[in-house]
Amino acid sequence: MTATRSKAYYAAIDLGSNSFHMLVVRVVAGGVQVVSKIKRKVRLAAGLGPNGELDDDAKQRALACLKIFADRVQDIDSRHIRAVGTATLRKVRHDQDFIAACEAALGHPIDIISGDEEAATIYQGIAHTTSFQQPMLIIDIGGASTELVQGQGFRADTLNSLDMGCVTWYTQFFKPDQGAITASNTEAAIKAAQHCCEVVANQYSQVQDSIVLGASGTFKALQEIAHAQEMPYQFERAWLEQVLAQCVACGGHDSLKIPGLKAARKPVFVSGLCILLGVMRGLGLQQVQPTSGALREGVIYALLSQQQQSVEQSDVQQRTLDTIAATYHLDTEQAIRVHQLAHRFYQQLRSEWVFPAHAEQLLRAVAYTHELGLSLAYKQASAHATYMLQHLDMPGFNQAQRQQLVELIAATAGIIDDDNDANPHPQMAMRHLERVARLAIVLCQRRTNDSVAAHDLKARGEHLYLQAPTDFLQRNPFLLSLLEAEQEQLNAPEQLTFAPLS
Template structure:
């Protein structure tokens, strides 16, 4: 990325959709535009987990407006993330198909753990480095709440809970009623849900606690306007006074507080009840409001992905190394295959390929044998499962799926991937072919003689490998495997030719 370039993050939250556009300056960014619309999509999720047509329409209309603003942005400069509502929605595919067309960019439904990681990254971006300082970050969204503890800029423990200002307001403050009984029930229910995983955070200090996102900002603004707390600060005492005022009002229509925006009024009961429960159960006396949250964390990720690998700034590189440490079988073989695959890929010189495509191929090569740690039988299935369902910080769901499918397809017949190869051949097909070629050339777990092979650029689902006669005689098994590989690809309509030259 170059200085002055624009990057953008879209947050499809349960209460609001937000678009953040920033100008890049080195490793830092400066906001140039911020759009927010109260879509309240989480409120349109029914008891069976389906989004209502009305809530989908509101989301589509908002994303169409965002899409107009992002028309000239390259896909690598935009991250669009959806959270708890779309994690839950059983008809999310229906919503996302049109949403992505209107926005003009892919939308990723991220896991609760990945949401927590990005929130921590966004919050600590605005804090001093202080690598030894322990920090706790709390984010109350529309339908989920995240708690993260880290040291400096590095998250250590994180948890995501399925409770938020929208869902709790619907459940305990129906029709806008604000009663003492409602708050008691809401707080007890929140504590019961939170209690299960609080042991994760027991050992960490509570001196530096930060709140992120809508509920925290709304509460802090009200407390400051009323003189109950310092700016950007929430205390348990001040929060108790605010709760008493809400109960006294009895209904959201009776609220006339300075600092309370109209769009926050319907969900203030749920937000305050969850925050009260959190501060009590975590024994937090004071928390400070952060300028950063999920969107800023996504922008930091965009910047880090562009840095050279030797800086190890891309969290995905660290995730791959962690997976190799936990599940690795033969790291030298993985590196050998990654190097061979890189050579073939670069020889192909594909004009439509990006650096990201090569990265995913390299990661698949490094990780292709991790399933052996579970069992050698069907290890490619085990490896794909680890990638698809394991904890892989930094990877978008689409990236994880792509690498998982490469690992699944790196050996055996291609029938298991036939639908994908027929419906979406493109670069995935070439990544898979490249990986399989690299693996067969390294089957003896030795470095292959790559100078004896030449590769033409694949076109129209066909490719050509030219080998010297001396090589075919010196390595008869590899030559045989190349011919067998051509037969495998022929069955899915791809023409791989292996030609021997004297």
């Protein structure tokens, strides 16, 4: 008797030129929850010979990995599975015996997609997991190809798949030197990548107005290095050049020691970095930031759409907040009350106070998540929330935005819990946002729409003046007591004065 396969899960299998990946998810509360990830460094492109044939070792690595994948997905409905092959499999698709062996090992058909389809799918994976409203330029450095995609929202406008990747670039520029890393071979690798990019550069208009995002292992490695070196996650070209200089100083791949660079990423890190610098030179880019979405996420969202499980929403952050609220049974009516009042205060103060970038999005996120910790316990609820927000999957929020949200939630301590350890943020713009968020949360603590009045908030320096409707404070002694407590915890030059509207 054949076991019934589950329709609750979806699997995307990405057979890349460097690594094979599997992503298994399910839909929870309107969002995508990752159930498992499997990654194997197959390094398929390393087995490509000059005649375009794969050597036996590379084939055996691929088949061994596919048998593992097959075992993992055997209980998932076959209509919920899609396996895609990229650059190296495109080059060896003439080897029908090998492709048939791969499909037999996996127990599922493999779609060997074109370079343009790969680029388009990568774009969709990123569009569904980020929240940028401006045009995006995506750089995805694979093992044997690099995809460049420009678009906006869910629409990809310009697609190119270039014949260069971190594995093939290593083979071409570093393997002949027995893995040595020199100023000469790194510059040759960069110039070759730059030339590949310049051939299509005129297709990419107004790149300076686009946010530049990088997907793939090269960018994950750079993110880990930036974290170890306490550098921002927005990588400046000058910093990337410095990292390359550090690699050259190490002398070779075997002796590569860069703080934050993991051993598993060392073999193709330098070649990937050279490709990135070549692309940046070719397109005149000065900075790039990493993103988490890529090909397999694009495959997943396409599968969901085919099964009428579309989670496409132009506001990805709002989708994430809705999912968190539904998953943890948060009070969305209270979140909306806090958000509306915080937005009102922000609009009243924005001409007088400096605020961080994306202040309105951050205030909305605070409104939706400030009670997240209550799902664990009342005691130290704000601390629980900060921990949860540091570890939850949060599509639409980049690392910097997530960190800002964590800091803002930590600053709400003492309002909804028994924690009195809220420390003012040292940066003025963030501190202003903290004060707005705290006041909005305080004034919504009766948790009814009728109790939220049309307050006015003004600033004179760091002194806030809250004006409430006539008799409102006298009729709401509980809220008055909270305002008085808020007043007492301020330190000069910060002050808070509240009075009836004149």
